[in-house]
Amino acid sequence: MKREVVVTGIGAVSPLGVGANTLYERWRDGSSGIENGEGAATEFDPTDHLSVKEARRSDRFVQFAMVAGDEALAQAGWDRDELPYDSTSIGCVYGTGIGGIGTLERGKELLIEHGEKKVPPLSVPLMMSNAAAGMLAMRYGLHGDSFGTVSACAASLHAIAQATRMIQYGDADAVITGGAEAALTPLSKAAFARLEAVSPRGISQPFDARRDGFVMGEGGAVLVLEDAEKAAERGATPLAKILGFGATSDAHHLTAPHPEGTGAAGAIRKALRDSGIEPGQVAYVNAHGTSTPLNDRAETKAIKDALGDRAMQIPVSSTKSAIGHLLGAAGAVETTATILALRERIAPPTLNWEEREEGMDLDYVPGKSKPLEINGGPAIALTNAFGFGGHNVVVCLEAL
Amino acid sequence: MPATITSDAVEKTILEALPQFGVEESEISRDSTFEDLDIDSLDLTELSQIIEEEYGVTIKGDDARKIKTVGDAIDLVVSKAG
DSSP states (O other): OOOOEEEEEEEEEETTEESHHHHHHHHHTTOOOOBTTBBOOTTOOHHHHSOHHHHHTSOHHHHHHHHHHHHHHHHHTOBTTBOSSOGGGEEEEEEOSSOSHHHHHHHHHHHHHHOGGGSOTTHHHHHSTTHHHHHHHHHHTOOSOEEEEOOGGGHHHHHHHHHHHHHHTTSOSEEEEEEEEOOOSHHHHHHHHHTTOBOTTOOOOTTOTTOOSBOBBOEEEEEEEEEHHHHHHTTOOOOEEEEEEEEEEOOSOSSSOOTTOHHHHHHHHHHHHHHTOOGGGOOEEEOOOOSOHHHHHHHHHHHHHHHGGGGGTSBEEOTHHHHOBOGGGHHHHHHHHHHHHHHTTEEOOBTTOOOOOTTOOSBOOBSSOEEOOOTTSOOEEEEEEEETTTEEEEEEEEEO | OOOOOOHHHHHHHHHHHGGGGTOOGGGOOTTOBTTTTTOOHHHHHHHHHHHHHHHSOOOOHHHHHHOOBHHHHHHHHHHHHO
16 A cells, blocks of 8 residues: 655745746746746845855755755745654655756866866766755755656656655655756757757747747756655645656657657556546646657647547646746656646646647647636646656646 | 965965855954864865965875864965975
8 A cells, every 4th residue: 555645845946936936926927937048047046045155065956956945845844953754764856957067067167278176176066966865865954765866857757756656655754856957058058059959049839830949947846745644643734645657768769759759648647547547537737848849749649649538628738838948857846836736726828829730739728827627626737757868757746 | 386385375375265165254263173164074175276276285185184273274284385
């Protein structure tokens, strides 16, 4: 018998601002965090939240993680000096696509310009992809299992999935999870552009016929996951249940999704099976919806294939239309937004959607939020994340 | 050319460097311990880099483990340069 997992706290830093509610409310109301072709977290100033020492001991992606973490723990009602559970039963699983690439790039510049003696000694601990997992565990004094997940743009949804399993199977009573990315750096921007993955026009318009690539964004999110029974015993107010997840691999191409979306469809089916629900119970899909021609077409096919008739009855929207693609952080940031949307029974919009492409006929919630049609039943959503390398993860949530 | 190594010069370099690690300037004296200033081994590797650049001597390995106070660090750098 698997244990039930609830989300008791969420926090986020995104191109729409600092805070999970800020992210959700601004997206819901149709604001965009994208300016000049990128989704920079312009409202985030590390010195507002972190000491000099904390800020210089961390790459920007870890700074996002720490600030989102403080918000999430506060919402969960955790006293950081007196954790609600034995610290050895609290884990930390945290994803990133690239890790501290800004640190790497600065180190390389110093190496080239001034030689190896000028390379900062903190380069490795700042750039390593598990730095956020380690720093969060240290920050909150967590002594359970902690590690980073690395699966490109599926990384933070993988983190949430594994955190869920750890609690379901009793390996942890609580897990701090999520993901962060800070890759708006010269090398990474140039590399994604050369790969022709990003929109030359700088417009994020998922599922629209004119879409021509994603817009890069940065940010991070943290979710506090707890064993539902233990959370109830301590009087916590859960925000959502994580019903289950599904994950598959395309085994098809290093960057392109399978054109028929078979891997993604398989992940959706697995998520439904793991959660013990039928397609008819799904009320909303928070799509991966990157705004690349291939993803959005394949994802549409996958949703239709896995959900059948239900796919045509429910809203499917993309947070990336408002914040761009946060790469490894996307899954976690979008999951926090989805939780808040589900709790309000709202499907937030896909911004910039105007032109339908032949065969892409789902309800993408163009331009404006709409209420979810739930009729008093449970508010259940799927959130998708697919990564370069062919990694597909789908998490199934129920609002509480 | 490395700077001339006098106790005063090294003290000035270290006192100017420490605030970037988050130490309050007013808390720093020759007698303050790195532990009290919350300067750990990673900070010391960075401090060592600054000193090496300025004076051409390093505080690494056993040396770094021996020094407890700001004064210890200054003396070590001056003695190594001599």
